[in-house]
Amino acid sequence: MVFIAEQERVEGFTHVLLITTGSVASVKAPLIVEELLKHEKVKIEIVATQPSLTFFNVDNxxxxxxxxxxxxxxxxSDYKIGDPILHIELRRWADVVLVAPCSANTLSKIAHGICDNLATSLLRALSPTTPTYVFPAMNTLMYEHPLTSEHLRVVQEVLAETLRSYGRVCL
Structure with missing residues (x-):
């Protein structure tokens, strides 16, 4: 299926892009979707990293x-130059991005600008005007690790400072 932002956007709706990552908290993805869709005028698309699929059933x-x-x-395999690129179309579609849950791995990738999957490529391609909320979720020892503190600092200070005049990054 080809996703074209212009064809998928619905006037008057808030377009929420949920990114799930390899945290065990991804088990809550169906519940997050259900709760978001309880609000009128909300459309949702989900980008799931491969590790996140361990924790929830796509059918749910x-x-x-x-x-x-x-x-x-x-x-x-049949991609041709000029065809729509999914991570670009999804970022054009999104009014707000939620990275929920954000694993230690994905947090590190965001902090270092790594773009090796659909989720991280999309995050790197986002307009600075797109509000982006990052919800770290990992076990306590991983969260308390000094590298996690550094990654949080980079995302909070560097990216938030860059985006402050345009949008928001929240942890």
């Missing part, structure tokens, strides 16, 4: 009302 998210996009949806 689909039943809740969301569509799930994965790395394999990004570059099809």
């Amino acid at each position: 998210v689909t039943k809740a009302g969301g569509r799930v996009w994965v790395d394999q949806d990004e570059w099809k």
